[in-house]
Amino acid sequence: MPERAEHAFAPAQKDDDFAASVFDGLSRPLKSLPCRFFYDSIGSALFEEITRQPEYYLTRAEIAILEANAPEMLGGELSGGILIEFGSGSSIKTEILIRLMPRLRAYVPIDISESALLEAKRRLTSRFPRLDVRPILGDFSHPVALPPEFERLPKLGFFPGSTIGNFPPAEAAQMLRMMRLTLSSGGRLLIGVDLKKDARQLVRAYNDAKGFTAAFNLNLLARINRELGGTFDLNAFRHRATYEPLEGRITMHLVSTKEQAVELDGARIQFSEGETIHTESAYKYTIDEFRRVSRSAGWLPQRVWTDPDNLFSVRELV
Numbered sequence: 001m002p003e004r005a006e007h008a009f010a011p012a013q014k015d016d017d018f019a020a021s022v023f024d025g026l027s028r029p030l031k032s033l034p035c036r037f038f039y040d041s042i043g044s045a046l047f048e049e050i051t052r053q054p055e056y057y058l059t060r061a062e063i064a065i066l067e068a069n070a071p072e073m074l075g076g077e078l079s080g081g082i083l084i085e086f087g088s089g090s091s092i093k094t095e096i097l098i099r100l101m102p103r104l105r106a107y108v109p110i111d112i113s114e115s116a117l118l119e120a121k122r123r124l125t126s127r128f129p130r131l132d133v134r135p136i137l138g139d140f141s142h143p144v145a146l147p148p149e150f151e152r153l154p155k156l157g158f159f160p161g162s163t164i165g166n167f168p169p170a171e172a173a174q175m176l177r178m179m180r181l182t183l184s185s186g187g188r189l190l191i192g193v194d195l196k197k198d199a200r201q202l203v204r205a206y207n208d209a210k211g212f213t214a215a216f217n218l219n220l221l222a223r224i225n226r227e228l229g230g231t232f233d234l235n236a237f238r239h240r241a242t243y244e245p246l247e248g249r250i251t252m253h254l255v256s257t258k259e260q261a262v263e264l265d266g267a268r269i270q271f272s273e274g275e276t277i278h279t280e281s282a283y284k285y286t287i288d289e290f291r292r293v294s295r296s297a298g299w300l301p302q303r304v305w306t307d308p309d310n311l312f313s314v315r316e317l318v
């Protein structure tokens with residue numbers, strides 16, 4: 001039995017959710033799979049590799065913004081309050097904030113990846129022995145129940161990585177509404193959002209030369225094989241990431257390189273040559289476009305910080 005994340009107040013992502021979503025997505029005329037299923041332990045590790053690739057400017061730019069501006073972002077310390085992170089992954093960026101908050105009452109990382117939560121908790125408790133780290137294994141697209149003793153404490157939300165870009169604007173607004181409920185009134189949110197830029201630079205970021213993004217994308221099929229007994233031939237699909245300027249988004253697909261059939265729990269899923277499975281979108285915004293999304297979710301956009309090359313933004317919502 002793998003060690004479980006402690007204090008998993010929200011229900012874990014269940015296998016039947018995975019199975020039902022896969023069947024549903026692969027039965028559609030335009031096949032698709034939800035991107036949250038990328039993040040099993042292998043997917044989470046591959047994502048960390050992606051963040052270290054030279055083409056993936058997002059992580060470096062966001063870290064630079066946080067390092068240059070964290071004291072101003074925090075605006076004095078959140079003394080006795082709690083820091084809640086949505087889609088926390090490795091929590092590496094969060095350390096920049098935690099270092100400046102010695103009197104933080106607790107840090108609550110929320111993620112669907114159990115392995116990422118366990119690893120982050122191990123690292124943070126060894127680096128910050130006095131910090132109460134309370135991971136929640138759960139889905140941030142629903143309001144997340146916090147430990148009751150935290151309910152009345154001041155809350156700062158943190159949502160880095162431009163994970164919000166994985167949702168079309170209307171759904172992104174819905175996520176932001178959920179986060180507002182989780183943070184309750186008076187909560188503040190610092191959110192990382194990737195900016196619109198030259199299409200070639202965007203496309204390179206999702207097609208790194210060493211192939212980590214391709215491996216991350218294909219791992220979704222490998223996960224279906226491992227967990228649901230699928231028969232996907234990983235050599236018969238290839239990664240594709242393109243930029244759609246009208247929509248302002250990168251889309252990632254897996255492309256079937258030949259006509260083929262895949263067995264999945266007694267069902268036969270047919271693919272024609274060139275047919276695709278949509279696996280992820282990554283929407284890019286101008287400063288004003290994301291202000292509008294935030295406002296439509298009931299947040300008041302405040303300060304915006306960017307890096308010197310205007311690649312990425314971190315925004316404050318209250």
Ligand SMILES: C[S@@+](CC[C@H](N)C(=O)[O-])C[C@H]1O[C@@H](n2cnc3c(N)ncnc32)[C@H](O)[C@@H]1O
Nearest residue numbers: 036039087088089111112113138139140160161
């Ligand atoms: C793009 S990565 C960002 C990781 C990290 N925050 C960073 O900035 O590098 C997205 C993270 O969100 C998590 N995630 C994706 N969908 C989620 C959901 N619906 N609920 C909770 N976590 C989710 C993934 O497991 C992953 O750790």
